[in-house]
Amino acid sequence: MDNKGTTLGIQTRAGRWLDLLKVPNGNPALTAAQFEAFSKQVPLLYFILATNMVSLAWTHQGAAPDYLVVYLPAVLTTLFALRSLIWLRGRKRERTPEQAYRQLKATNILSFPIAVFCTAWSVSLLPYGDPYQKAHVAFFMAITVIGCIFCLMHLRSAALIVTVTVNLPFLVVMLLSGEPTFIATGVNVILVTMAMIMILVSHYRDFRQLHESRNVLMLQQQALQEQNKAMQALSDENLRLANLDSLTLLANRRSFFHMLETAFNRASSSNGRLAVGVIDLDGFKPVNDLYGHSAGDKVLIEISNRLSTITDKRLSVYRLGGDEFGLLLQGDVAEGDAMALGEKVCELIAERINIGSGMVQVTGSVGFALYPDVGETGQEIYELADYALYTAKRRHRAGTVIFNAVQANELNRQKIVEEALVAADLDKELSLVYQPITCVDRRICIGFEALARWQSPRIGQVSPAEFIPVAEHNGRITLMTRMLLKRALKTAALWPDNVYLSFNLSPHDLTSPENTLKIVSIVLKSNFDPRRINFEITETAVMHDFEQASASIQMLRELGAGISLDDFGTGYSSLNHVHKLPLTKIKIDGSFVRNIHNRKTSFNIVKSVLALCYEMELEAIVEGVETEEELRILENLGVRAVQGYYFGKPMTAEETLKRLALQDAPALAS
Template sequence: MRAKLADLVRILSVPDENPQLTLAQFQAFSKQVPILYFILATNMLSLAWTHQGTAPFALVTVVPGVLVLLFFLRSIIWLKGRQREYTPQQAIKQLRATNLLSFPIAVVCTLWALSVLPYGDAYQKAHVVFFMGITVIGCIFSLMHLRSAALIVTGTVTVPFFIAMCLTGEPTFIATGANVILVTIPMIMILLTHYQNFRQLMESRQTLLQQQNAMREQNLAMQSLSDENLRLANLDTLTLLANRRSFFQMLERAFARAEEQSGALAVGVIDLDGFKPVNDMYGHAAGDKVLVEIGKRLSQLAERDLTIYRLGGDEFALLLEGDASEARANTIGQAICDLIAQRINIGSGLVQVTASVGFALYPDVGQTGQEVYERADYALYTAKRRHRAGTVIFSADQANELSRQAVVEDAMITADLENELYLVYQPISRATDLKCIGYETLARWNSPRIGPVSPAEFIPVAEHNGRITLMTRLLLERALSVASKWPKDVYLSFNLSAHDLSSPDNCLKIVAIVLKSGFDPARINFEVTETAILHDFDQASNSIQMLRELGAGIALDDFGTGFSSLNHVHKLPLTKIKIDGSFVRDIHQRKTSFKIVKSVLALSADMGLDAIAEGVETLEELQVLQTLGVGSVQGYYISKPVSADETIAAFAPPRANTA
């Protein structure tokens, strides 16, 4: 008996055996508390409003007014506290105070709701029942990072609620009370599982951090002993390739020789695709093994006129003199991609990474060695932008792109984005009857200086100069305003960038815009790309989870074009998959595309995800997709993007013919 009592006390208390875990728990919990008070305040005001004139004035005005004021003040305290740096001891103190406060707040709210129950008609009583049920559910989710408080509130509310429902003698209320109890039990089980997973995750992170610190200290010690030798040797200590310093020294010498002898020079920049997930999943030690193996493979290509370097991280470079033709550069690039794509044994298993390669050829481009390198780096950027491994050689088209990019960036610096940006809307239709069920917003920019600018041009620039988050918020507000005029069965699909997911603050501002608009979050579908997710997978995952808790759907855009799509589908709380238009194009003629789309649809069905096929441009493509059973489609065959007014007019009732 004592052991069970001790276990109960332990469960209902704030643990303090791991201060760092408690601090992480507090940081996560502090983000949920204002939402909790918002739920309590809005539910209480709603219930008080419906009982005005029915229940006593003090009961429906004074009491809720005092409580809502208290909730507001507590929310302000928590919001201000998020700007502070807390020690583990301060975090434990705050959590314990909240734990103690949760019981009287739960008691007061429960007693108040039960006091209101006898007043009013059946509808008003039903509202009280709804208030109790939805409040306890909201509290469970909001308190998921403070297990003890969640259990206290749940027990304090649900038990009296069930007893009160039974005492009414009304079968509907009794069933409702039982229903709340039965729903609460699995929710508590989910909460306990979530808490355990959170605890294990934080403990794993602490272990990993300790390992990283140990490795960092070891590297610093080694560096202090051999820094002078490394500087003289110009070697990368991990891969034993020539390092960045050596590369730029040799680049200038090779360029000077090519310029003096009217010869040729090729500069290649290599970047690994899929290296960061290996680091994140298996640790930096495994990542180092991958880099060592890649270094060995690249060394096999070295010749008298071809030298290999490691620039840092997962980036390598090469210098090709003599026969530095485009044909030879392509041959070398293909050989590099083939070598790197072979699986690598890291001890605990096999992993695979791929490579993107960018080349620039002198004398075709560049006035200095540095300029040739920068052009090669831009060619690499172009290769990675295509989301598939391969080789790109800097060309006149890319030179124009680079020049155009500078023009666009200069125009954006002085742009009045609020007046120059606008949205168009591309319908998303049900595949079976092509009925419009939603619209995807597409950003457009009409600059008074340089004219209309393609999203493919200005969005990368906006991401580079940090204005993308401003654009997102501005356009989201407009999109919600337009979407509020659509029928309630039509949803809004809105694209988010990597920067929108890169921090809790950015995501919270998106949540605030949605809440302020009054638009039903369940009618919003946020689209994210694999590129945005890979920018910082952990933070992106947290941001996506926050949006899902808001009630919005999440679609993985351009599915199939990235190297780890299945991994993301498995780990993220997605609701939809958008099949990239490259697989839809000529699907009636391309057997490979047909099989890929069929497999994606089967995967979607198994995981309970909706599938949207984009880029439908012909009747034949649509018919094949209908045969495969795709749920939704969009593309120029169904409709080109339309204006906001056209979306509203599409749902307007037809005018009567008065002729």
């Protein structure tokens, strides 16, 4: 096997070297361009050969036989002149790539006998004449091969043939002469020729890349003009590229908003209709994390190709950035058309994708907004479609949502909450409540989870489900985190040493080392034992920037704090995060606990997660326990810690102290 492999390797390398001596024909357009550039140099090539040959023959008159200095030079010079005339006459005649290839191939074949004849002729003259005449022979061979290399720079194979055919005999003859000057000349010519060959190879590569780039740019320009016939014609390459996504070759975000305004103006002026869609890929981030960004690029390209296969003349597709795409559906568009398009898009996206190293699968969520049903500007229609997409993603499953009255009310409420939050005095309006975390075996409270509450003087009590996303959107969440963490630590300092504090962190708290360091600083200044703190994070907190989030979590672990992954089981990449992150606890989402006695699927999921926690030496906390029946099943499964209304609703700081005092009373009595 080794001998066969070695032989095969030698044959492969030999094949590659032989390919260098052949005229390439894999790219007809490149062959034609190569011929056009080469044809301009051929007459000059024959001029150099002819003049150098006549010069050498003239200096050897009387010293060498006539057949060497008269007849052979005359024949070869005449041949060179005829070849020059043929090339000069044919320079303006257009040739097909096949004709160009045949002529280049003929020239390539002819280069060998010409090189052989010229070399043999010049070597034959070397024994004749005085030292000056012999030096002229060496000069002829050196200067001629250098000139030929320059003239043959667009026909690399011929240049290499001439170089090998002339230089090897030349070097041998110079070495065998025994004359130091000739030996030095031979070595010098070889070295200079090698340098020139390197320049030639580099020039040929640059010529080929320049030609390929030129062809790619021309093809891209044609494609963009066909896709955007309704747009203003692009007059230069920079403007064209500014409207094209370089990865997927779809029109980009800039083009989308330009076309959106154009389509909106057309629809509003003609009482027409318009549907705007926004697509977001679900599960794309884990592909990047597991397989790398090159795999992610392949997914985006494949998704783009699939979307481009939708045959609807009313539809145009755009890449808005990242894993987000845009849709414009113009003309007579009804809600049923948008819903059917959304379902088609989701089906295409959900098909498995081959990334080379394996098969992956992502899904898609789509949000639509239809004009004139909603929206007064193109930008507003897009924002409403984006909100419909947000609604689709909140469902934790791929699908299509069309903006409606329910979402309009939600969006209006969101704006009210955002305005109130911006104007809020957070120090006065924010507060904390604490929900007990209970040990199942001993039926005692072992910790409390701190939960934020907001009482606004303008809009009243606001649910965390409303104000937390708004705070994350407008950037106030980090300020809220620090403010509430200080209060929680102050309260927790009053608890017994065996009761810990569980505190939630937002994605923004983990996105930069600065934010994490401020959290660490707050803990250290509080003099509260970090080992009694359990920071809760969600998958969302690590999805945006996994590497930075992982580094921030590691920093908190080095502080001594515990880390739990909240709402486990509701995401699509939880196992990957459990494997990679330095976690200490997992909180099983309460959605799996409701009616667990009637839902076998939930029972099996909780059982599997508990087995996973056991194998990975992680503590499991089950949320949402509200009934005795649920608790009994969980206890039989081996659950040791639970959280839910069965053992206690969220309570104030003062109530936590009373709760702990009551559970400590029996111990003191005994």
